Amino acid sequence: MLKRTTQVAVTAGAMVLAAGTAIADPYEPYRGQTLVANFPAHPHYTAVMQVLSDFTEETGIEVEVDLLQYLKMREKQTLELTKNSGDYDLIAYVVFSKADYVYADQLENLAKYFMNPRLADPDYDAEDLIDGYVGNIGIAGGEKGYLPGPTGSLFGIPFGSETSILGYRKDIFDKHDLKVPETYDELLELACLIPELEPGMGGLASRAASGHHASHAFLLHLAPLGGRIFDENWEPIVNNEAGVAAAEALKTFVDCGPEGAQTFGFAEAGASFLQGQTAMFLDSTVFAGQVNDPEKSKVVGLVEWAPHPMGVRRGSQTGGFGIAIPKNAENKEAAFLLMQWLTSKHADKLIALAGGNPSRYSTHADAEVNKVYPHMATFGEALEYADPDWRPIIPVWGKINADLGTALSKVLTEDLDIQEALDGVAERTRAVMDEAGYYTWQ
Amino acid sequence: MGAITLGRMTPYVFLAPAAAFMIVGLLYPIGYMVYASFLDWNPSQRIGEAEWIGLRNYVNLLQDDAFRESMFVTLKFASIVVSLEMLLGVGLALLLDREIRGVAVLRTIFILPMMIAPIVVGLMWRYMYHPTVGIFNRTLEDWGFQPIPWLSDANWALTSVIIADVWQWTPFIFILALAALQSLPRSALEAARIDGASAWQQIIYVKLPLMMPVLIVTALLRLIDAFKVLEVILVMTNGGPGLSTEILALRVYRTASEFRELGVAAAMSNYLLMLLLVLTVAMFIYNKVTEARAARLRQMAEKG
Numbered sequence: 001m002l003k004r005t006t007q008v009a010v011t012a013g014a015m016v017l018a019a020g021t022a023i024a025d026p027y028e029p030y031r032g033q034t035l036v037a038n039f040p041a042h043p044h045y046t047a048v049m050q051v052l053s054d055f056t057e058e059t060g061i062e063v064e065v066d067l068l069q070y071l072k073m074r075e076k077q078t079l080e081l082t083k084n085s086g087d088y089d090l091i092a093y094v095v096f097s098k099a100d101y102v103y104a105d106q107l108e109n110l111a112k113y114f115m116n117p118r119l120a121d122p123d124y125d126a127e128d129l130i131d132g133y134v135g136n137i138g139i140a141g142g143e144k145g146y147l148p149g150p151t152g153s154l155f156g157i158p159f160g161s162e163t164s165i166l167g168y169r170k171d172i173f174d175k176h177d178l179k180v181p182e183t184y185d186e187l188l189e190l191a192c193l194i195p196e197l198e199p200g201m202g203g204l205a206s207r208a209a210s211g212h213h214a215s216h217a218f219l220l221h222l223a224p225l226g227g228r229i230f231d232e233n234w235e236p237i238v239n240n241e242a243g244v245a246a247a248e249a250l251k252t253f254v255d256c257g258p259e260g261a262q263t264f265g266f267a268e269a270g271a272s273f274l275q276g277q278t279a280m281f282l283d284s285t286v287f288a289g290q291v292n293d294p295e296k297s298k299v300v301g302l303v304e305w306a307p308h309p310m311g312v313r314r315g316s317q318t319g320g321f322g323i324a325i326p327k328n329a330e331n332k333e334a335a336f337l338l339m340q341w342l343t344s345k346h347a348d349k350l351i352a353l354a355g356g357n358p359s360r361y362s363t364h365a366d367a368e369v370n371k372v373y374p375h376m377a378t379f380g381e382a383l384e385y386a387d388p389d390w391r392p393i394i395p396v397w398g399k400i401n402a403d404l405g406t407a408l409s410k411v412l413t414e415d416l417d418i419q420e421a422l423d424g425v426a427e428r429t430r431a432v433m434d435e436a437g438y439y440t441w442q
Numbered sequence: 443m444g445a446i447t448l449g450r451m452t453p454y455v456f457l458a459p460a461a462a463f464m465i466v467g468l469l470y471p472i473g474y475m476v477y478a479s480f481l482d483w484n485p486s487q488r489i490g491e492a493e494w495i496g497l498r499n500y501v502n503l504l505q506d507d508a509f510r511e512s513m514f515v516t517l518k519f520a521s522i523v524v525s526l527e528m529l530l531g532v533g534l535a536l537l538l539d540r541e542i543r544g545v546a547v548l549r550t551i552f553i554l555p556m557m558i559a560p561i562v563v564g565l566m567w568r569y570m571y572h573p574t575v576g577i578f579n580r581t582l583e584d585w586g587f588q589p590i591p592w593l594s595d596a597n598w599a600l601t602s603v604i605i606a607d608v609w610q611w612t613p614f615i616f617i618l619a620l621a622a623l624q625s626l627p628r629s630a631l632e633a634a635r636i637d638g639a640s641a642w643q644q645i646i647y648v649k650l651p652l653m654m655p656v657l658i659v660t661a662l663l664r665l666i667d668a669f670k671v672l673e674v675i676l677v678m679t680n681g682g683p684g685l686s687t688e689i690l691a692l693r694v695y696r697t698a699s700e701f702r703e704l705g706v707a708a709a710m711s712n713y714l715l716m717l718l719l720v721l722t723v724a725m726f727i728y729n730k731v732t733e734a735r736a737a738r739l740r741q742m743a744e745k746g
Contacts, residue, residue, distance in 0.1 A: 075699060078485040100702065104486035210682020212700075260573025262594035262683060277574075395484070399701040403508070406685055413683035414596045 026118060030334040031060035037090040037338070038077060040070035040321060043289050044160035045092065047356030048342065054350065055341050061334050070094060070321075081106040086328035089335040092159065092321045095137050099393045101324070102140040102155050108325040110154045113336040121340055128345065128360045132386025133158035136393075137322035146393040156324035157343045158359045163386045164220055164317040165379060166306045167273065167281040167291065169299065172198060180304075184225060184311040187282075188249060192256040194279045202258030205269040205278040206250065210409035213265045214250075215401045218408050220282065221246040223315035223390040224308065229400070229429075230392060234438040236429040238404070239422035242312075247411060247418045254412050262413050274299060282308065284319065285379055289355050305375040307382040315387035320357065352376070396436045400429050479708035485698075492705065499709035508685060509693065509710065516690040516714075519600065520668040523607045528661055530608065531615025532653075536645060538616075539623045549620070553613040560610075564677025567606040568593070571678070596686035599679050603687050606674060611667070615660055622656035623649065655729065662725050666718055690714050 039045040045067065052063050066088070068076060074097055080086050081101060093101060101107050114120045126134075135148045137158040142149025166187075168180060176197050181187035191203030207213035222228070227242030237243070254261045258272045266283065273281040274290060274297040281287065290296045291303045308316035323342065325335045341347055345362055352358040352369045363369055364380025391397070407425045410416040433439065479499055483492035503509045534552065538545060555563070570577050571592035579589040592602045626649060634648045650657075672691040675681070681688030681696070688696075690710065698707035 071699070075485075078702075082486065082488050100484070100486050106486065209680060210684055211680060211696075258574075259589075260591075260594055262591075263573075263679070265680075395702070399703070402696060402700055406508070406682070409682050410596075410684040413594060416684075 026121075027059035027061060027337060030331070030337060032062075033331050033334045034062040034064060035089040035331055035334055035338055036064045036066065036087055037092075038066045038068065038073060038080070038088045039092045040073045040094075040160075041067050042070060042160060042321070043286055044321070044351070044356040047351045047354035048160075050354045051347060051350045055338060055347075059337065059341070061338065063338060077101075081326055081328065083328055085330065086326050088326055089329040089331045090323055090338055091326055092323050093156065094321060095319050096393055096397060098137065098140055098156065098322070099146060099395045099397065103395055106327050107155045108327055108329070108332060110156070110325075110336075113325075113333070113340075114154075116333075119333060119336055119340075121344065124340060124344060125362075128362050129158065129343070130161070130359055130361060130383050130386065132163070132318045132383060132388045133161040133320075133322075133359055135388035136318035136386075137161060137320070140393075144389075144392075147389060156322035157339060159321055159323040159343055160357055161318065161320035161322070161359055162284040162286045162357055163319075163379070163383055164283055164308045165285050165288070165382055166308055167288070167303050168306065169276075169279045169302055170304045171302045172201070172279045180306045181309050182306075183309055184221070184249065187280075187309045188252055191253050191280065195256055198279065200277075202261065202272065202278040203256040204253045204280040204282055205264070205273045206253045206257060206261065206282065207264050207266050207269045208250070208254045208257075208261055208409070208412050209263050209265045209268075211402055211405040213405065214408040214412065215405035216266075217253075217283075218246055218250050218404065219391050220308075220317055221249045221311070223317070223387050224311035224313060225249065226312040228389075230433075233442065234433055236426040236433070238429065239419065239426040243422050244418050245311075247408060247422060250408065251412060251418070262409075284317070285382075286320065286357060288373075288375055288379075305378045307378065307385065314385035315390055316382055316385055317390050318386045318388050394436075396432050399432055400425075403428055475708045475711060478705055479712050481705040481708075482703075483705040484702045485704055486702075495705070499706050500713075503706065503709055503713065508688075511685050512688045512690050512693040513713075515600070515685065515688060516669060519604065519607075519671075519687075519689055520665055522604055523611070523668050524661055524664050526604070526608050527612045527615050527664060528657070530612045531660075532619045532650075532657065534612070534616045535619035535623055536649070539620060549617075553617055555610045556613045558610070560671075560673035561677055563606065563610050564674040567602070567609075567674070568678050571602055593679055594683060596683050599683055599687050603675055603678060606678065607668070607671065610674070611664060615664065618656060618660045619653065622653045626652050654732070658725055658729060662722060665721060669714060669718060 039048065049065065049067075052065070056062055073092070074094055077088070077091055077093065077097070078100070080088055080091075081104070134154075134157070138154050138156045139148040139152045140146055140155055142152025166181070172178070172194070173180065178190060178193075179186070181190050187204070194201060194203040207217045219229075222238075222243065225242050225245045227238070227240065227246055229236065229238050231237045257264075258277045261269075261272075264272070266287075269278075269283065270281070270287050270290070272278045276298045288305065292300050294300050308314070323339050325332050325339065329335055342351075343359055345360060348358050348360045348363045349366055349369060352363050352366070353372060358364060358369070358376075361380060361383070364376050364383065366376075370376050392400075404425050407416070407421040411418055411421050478489065478492075480494060480496055481489070481492040482495045482498075483489060538549060538552075542548075558566075569575075571579075573579060573589065573591065573594065576592070578592065582589055591598055593599050630648055630652065631644065634644050639647065669689075670691045671689065672695060675687055675689060675692055676695070679687045681692050691714075694707050694710045694714070697703050697710060
């Protein structure tokens with residue numbers, strides 16, 4: 001009898017304990033819910049897929065992922081977000097979608113979630129998130145409308161973000177006793193010196209294909225060389241001295257680049273570096289994961305990384321993806337919990353170890369992460385100069401971007417005069433901006 | 443009275459389902475597109491939220507250099523490809539319209555390119571045109587020639603795209619022309635042979651004129667298709683370098699997805715539609731005129 005009583009007491013005690021933990025579990029009310037996330041097919045999200053099961057295990061919230069090629073993803077989201085009740089609880093979005101989605105009022109303002117004590121994790125440490133990324137991808141409504149500022153607020157959190165970084169062939173640099181370029185002058189000189197030292201090898205792999213690729217490559221150089229697309233009053237200044245210098249730099253890189261560089265997209269530029277046909281690579285950090293993959297790369301172990309060289313200032317690109325909760329999502333609170341978990345210090349590290357792009361300074365500095373990916377510390381340094389305003393994030397940017405890319409392609413392939421090309425871009429850009437109402441108050 | 447009305451109504455009752463299908467399946471989407479072309483509509487808005495701007499999209503397009511250039515590229519591309527394909531396709535058909543051993547296999551091989559998915563065709567050609575590892579440039583270099591900037595030079599790029607299209611679509615003309623050839627009245631050909639017509643004379647005076655109605659329809663179908671070709675060029679050049687291969691269909695696609703201007707894209711499609719309509723009507727009128735002339739000639743011959 002006594003034995004039985006003890007047994008009952010123990011069971012009751014265990015139940016009380018279990019109930020106790022249940023109260024302390026912020027995920028409890030959402031246990032058993034299923035979230036639908038829309039992610040791009042992208043190396044970062046491949047890594048994310050590997051840690052999602054940890055989230056389910058920890059919280060009891062199931063996650064289904066709809067994985068799409070990133071342009072397809074954007075198209076699908078555009079339709080999905082206009083519906084009354086959407087299928088997605090959490091979406092990853094490309095940075096230029098911020099302008100479209102926020103402007104169309106399709107994303108949840110995150111303030112009410114971070115204000116909710118039942119949802120917000122006090123150990124989240126938002127200070128640790130990379131400033132350039134948060135400003136570029138997460139915040140809207142401040143300066144210029146698309147940047148942080150007194151009137152801005154948070155709509156998304158960077159997740160799978162990228163900056164630009166210089167990759168170089170250590171073996172080639174050692175062989176000819178070359179110095180890793182720190183400024184644009186050095187970079188330009190080296191880019192054309194290498195084909196002379198190593199016949200058949202291109203200096204710097206750059207994208208240049210007509211349209212988005214050419215424009216992207218140009219913008220990479222524009223910010224460090226001191227340029228911008230618009231001045232403070234939205235007047236196009238892309239055709240000023242800095243703009244011309246950036247276009248000249250692009251032309252030099254392409255002319256001294258590997259054969260056929262005029263039509264390279266991101267993939268081709270990367271491939272030419274991986275195949276050992278080019279000595280340097282200046283583009284997004286997302287590329288770094290492939291360099292030491294023997295299936296894709298012939299330069300395993302030969303590549304080192306340095307920050308994006310400096311022109312008149314430092315300014316590396318910011319881009320990639322963020323995650324946000326659509327206005328028409330069904331399980332918004334659980335989606336916030338997933339979002340918070342994914343971008344927490346803990347998950348950021350897990351994802352980095354699985355090959356993703358971390359969004360936190362602490363992960364870049366983490367010893368364990370650096371042991372697996374020695375370049376992470378360099379990337380962390382480069383991130384301090386990540387420029388959230390290296391390219392405007394406004395709804396009409398798609399059109400201006402395409403025009404800029406076409407004009408630059410003509411410079412690269414048809415020998416169109418640079419000043420003339422950029423003057424044309426500036427003039428057409430002004431017309432686009434005028435029609436979009438940017439000069440209403442002038 | 444009731445029965446008579448019913449009797450009169452019968453044909454309409456039978457026509458009704460077809461008419462309903464036409465309205466739902468054909469007129470509604472076209473009407474939707476025409477309506478959209480008068481709107482300033484971006485894909486983040488529902489169509490009801492878009493602003494009505496009348497003819498502004500159409501007017502702006504006429505002043506848009508990029509649109510005009512792409513219209514010009516389209517016309518150039520379509521006219522060159524269709525002429526080349528007609529020439530080659532009909533030529534091949536004339537050559538292969540005979541009893542040689544294995545001709546059936548040969549014919550099947552000839553129409554293979556047409557059956558490959560356009561994206562694959564684009565990729566295939568892109569790799570063949572690759573500046574360093576592509577088969578063309580490697581062969582040229584092996585033979586001691588300078589490599590050609592197939593896709594990276596504005597002038598070459600259009601030529602390269604045309605070559606790929608001709609490769610893919612000549613078979614289409616070929617099978618239709620072959621079918622037309624084989625259904626020609628044997629009596630006319632026999633009469634020509636008995637009259638001592640040479641092979642060339644048979645082709646020029648008998649076969650081609652008799653095939654003409656089919657050839658015209660074939661050319662028209664190809665032309666319509668050539669105006670809308672998208673995937674192959676999208677994969678091969680994405681319109682570049684510059685705008686040298688940006689045909690209208692690609693421009694429409696980019697306007698809708700990249701520039702997010704659905705109204706402008708709709709207006710562009712309508713311009714394309716109008717252009718094709720003009721071409722079709724012109725072909726139709728030409729057909730009518732030649733038929734009328736033939737009928738007149740026949741009448742005269744019968745009288746005489």
